[in-house]
Each structure stands twice: as structure tokens, then as C-alpha cells.
Amino acid sequence: MIDRSYIDPRGQRFAAWITSAVLAGVLLTHSATLLAVQAVVFALGATGRSPYAALWKRIPKSPPSELEDKRPPQFAQGVGLAFAVVGTIGYATSVTTLGTVATAAALAAAFLNAAFGFCLGCEIYLLAKRTTNKGVTA
Template sequence: MQVDPRGPRFAAGVTTVILIAVLVTGSWALLAAQAVVFALATVFGLRYAPYGLAFRALIRPRLAPPRELEDAGPPRFAQGVGFVFALVGTVGYATGTTWLGIGATGLALAAAFLNAVFGFCLGCEMYLLMRRFTAI
């Protein structure tokens, strides 16, 4: 499946805002909600992810058609990586191991910020490296 690359970048922007709110508030429930968003995108695909639905309904109709599409595999893998970090962070906050919650959330925030601001998808690059090494 092919996706408009602006969709995952939009999702990364929303994720960045959510993760900043988690770090400010220390809310494990908000981080758990973000983990659910990551899980939905990973399991059902970007097309059915909440931020993907919002992008297609609210943002994409106002934009010119994309110049190119990209494979959905790398961003979907990146959502899975985000899910793992959000899950670890949620467990950290919920169990009182705040340093774990902050650390995992901070790492997820760094990756989301890189994608939202610079268009550099860290999880996508991990996916491509893994594909390269498993193809050998």
C-alpha cells in the first residue's frame, strides 16, 4: 500500500504535542491513549489510524495532490516502535518508576519531533536497515 508522506508527518506532529503534554503532566493515562493510537496504526495500518483518518478528512482535501507516494511499511513499523516506547513509558509512570516513564516518553518524543519538523523518520530508517540486513 502507498501513503501520502504528509500523513505520517502530520501524525508525528500531533504525537509530538501529545508526548510533550505527557512529559509536562506525567499522565500515564494520556501516554496509554497514545499507545493505543500507535497500536491501531501498527495492527490495522495507517489508513485506519486515528491521526490518519483526521489527516484524510481535515487536511488532505485542502492540499495539492502529493508529488509522490511512499510505501506504508516503514511508517507502519515506526508506529510499532512508538507503541513499544509508549507502552514502556506507561508502565513506568503507572508503577511509580517515573524515570522510566520520562525516558521512554522522551525517546518517543525525539523520534516524533524529528519526523514532524525535519521529515526524518527514525523508525522508517530502522525498518530499512533491518530489511537490508535480512535480505543478505
């Protein structure tokens, strides 16, 4: 049986708001360092150790009305990591357009998640599986 741990979905949205703010800051400053820090945060989040979510846990609040599977947000953090790494390389090597495009894509996903509850894994995971597993089925 797969290990299914559950998390407070509000904490995940909270983390997405902070991520959006940080990425907005990156777009304004073109800072490779700031984006590299966010990349580390994405890497931690992808393995279930998001510092933003940890911050949420320290805020006094009512218990969550429902819990969510932790795997979808972890998947999204992994995708965010890929974009943040590409963006950091872009800004660090003065290919600002690459940095901006990658950061803008990550910001769009984070902002959609924060403001609308958008689930990246729902939209792209199956599409990716459909494309990569072509011809495997009989």
C-alpha cells in the first residue's frame, strides 16, 4: 500500500502566496540569488519539508476542516524547482529573457494555486504520462 499522508490545504495555499510574492520580487529585481533561494525552498517542498508550510504550522489557528493528499503539492513543487533552476541559470549568466520567462511561468502556476486552488498535477501529470508512455500499452 502506498503511504498517503495528509496535510492542511490552507497551509499549502499560504505557501503558494509566499512563493508568488518571492517570484514577483525576482521579476522586479532580476536577482539570481533570490531565485536560487526559492529553488532551494522548492527542493525542500518537493520532499515534504517546505519552510513556508512550517511557518504556517507555527501560526495559531483553528484545525483544518478537511485534509488533502500531500503528493499533488509536492509534485507541483518539483515542477517549480525545474523552472527556478532554469531561471537562476538565466539570470546568473545574464540571459535575462530566459530568467524572466522561467520565473514568469513559475509565478503563473504559484499565483493560480494561491488565488484559485489550481492543481498543477491534475492538469499536466496525465498529459505527460500519455505522451511519454506511447506505445507501451498493447
